[in-house]
Amino acid sequence: MTTIKQIRENSPIILNISNMVTPQHVADAINFIGASPIMFDDIKEASDLVNISNALVINMGSSNDADVEKSIAAGKYANQKGIPVVIDPVAIGASKLRQNNFAKVAKEVKFDGVRGNAGELAFLADIEWNAQGIDAGNGDGDLHQIAETVAKKFDCITLLSGVTDVISDGSKNVEVKNGHHYFAVNVGCGDMLDGILGACLAVDNSLDSAVLASSILSIAGEIAGGITDNLPYSFISTVFNTLYQLTDEEITEFQKLG
Numbered sequence: 001m002t003t004i005k006q007i008r009e010n011s012p013i014i015l016n017i018s019n020m021v022t023p024q025h026v027a028d029a030i031n032f033i034g035a036s037p038i039m040f041d042d043i044k045e046a047s048d049l050v051n052i053s054n055a056l057v058i059n060m061g062s063s064n065d066a067d068v069e070k071s072i073a074a075g076k077y078a079n080q081k082g083i084p085v086v087i088d089p090v091a092i093g094a095s096k097l098r099q100n101n102f103a104k105v106a107k108e109v110k111f112d113g114v115r116g117n118a119g120e121l122a123f124l125a126d127i128e129w130n131a132q133g134i135d136a137g138n139g140d141g142d143l144h145q146i147a148e149t150v151a152k153k154f155d156c157i158t159l160l161s162g163v164t165d166v167i168s169d170g171s172k173n174v175e176v177k178n179g180h181h182y183f184a185v186n187v188g189c190g191d192m193l194d195g196i197l198g199a200c201l202a203v204d205n206s207l208d209s210a211v212l213a214s215s216i217l218s219i220a221g222e223i224a225g226g227i228t229d230n231l232p233y234s235f236i237s238t239v240f241n242t243l244y245q246l247t248d249e250e251i252t253e254f255q256k257l258g
């Protein structure tokens with residue numbers, strides 16, 4: 001069983017190809033749980049940076065041609081080195097460009113983890129859903145079927161986030177029922193989860209580690225929600241403080257699996 005203590009002991013380096021909106025949130029989330037984030041812009045660095053890293057996280061939230069090239073270069077080095085690659089197909093249903101960019105990366109790079117909300121993963125699963133830009137939107141598709149289909153399609157672990165997170169390796173599904181409604185109000189929480197997933201898979205590339213990633217953020221939110229003034233901006237700063245202090249004992253105490 002992977003633990004947050006292992007993350008702090010190993011302090012894995014998580015290499016990120018970020019979107020233009022949330023890199024600070026992502027770097028903080030990774031650092032506050034005890035891993036070590038690094039972001040980069042220039043493709044010429046890809047090989048050196050993969051060489052020092054323990055996982056690669058690709059967020060496609062504002063992806064352009066240069067990002068796609070960078071993602072393919074870093075992703076191929078990561079595959080060769082054998083470190084986990086996590087991808088987030090942010091708002092993939094919203095434009096043809098996002099769909100083409102994702103397809104270009106998926107053609108060249110093997111993913112270990114795909115992390116997205118129900119709208120994004122339903123698109124990849126080819127299941128009907130009304131996504132709402134970067135947000136999950138509404139649909140009546142079966143979340144287990146969506147997570148499972150994407151896991152099988154890319155032969156990877158999927159982490160479908162929402163009120164309940166569903167984690168799947170294509171044959172086994174686990175639900176994490178923790179969380180807080182203010183996650184949905186703050187922009188960047190899904191991206192933070194991408195980084196946390198990278199850190200957990202870096203320690204151990206397994207379904208259990210993805211369940212830990214989901215639990216870490218959802219439980220930090222549940223604890224934070226209990227100790228703030230019940231306003232969304234203070235909630236998110238308390239989430240960061242809680243991530244810094246979160247223990248495996250608290251995870252065991254709060255975790256609601258299904």
Ligand SMILES: Nc1ncnc2c1ncn2[C@@H]1O[C@H](COP(=O)(O)OP(=O)(O)O)[C@@H](O)[C@H]1O
Pocket residue numbers: 116117118134135136161162163164165178179180181182183184188189190191193214217218
């Ligand atoms: N309404 C909600 N209630 C509880 N937890 C939520 C809710 N919405 C999102 N979360 C949590 O917020 C985090 C980010 O997920 P999500 O908002 O689905 O990602 P994204 O920002 O990519 O849409 C996850 O840990 C998820 O469990």
Ligand SMILES: Cc1ncsc1CCOP(=O)(O)O
Pocket residue numbers: 019020021022061062090134186187188189190191192
């Ligand atoms: C607003 C926005 N636009 C492009 S990426 C992005 C951030 C998405 O972050 P998250 O999906 O984690 O809320």
Ligand SMILES: [Mg+2]
Pocket residue numbers: 090091116117134190191
């Ligand atoms: Mg998102």
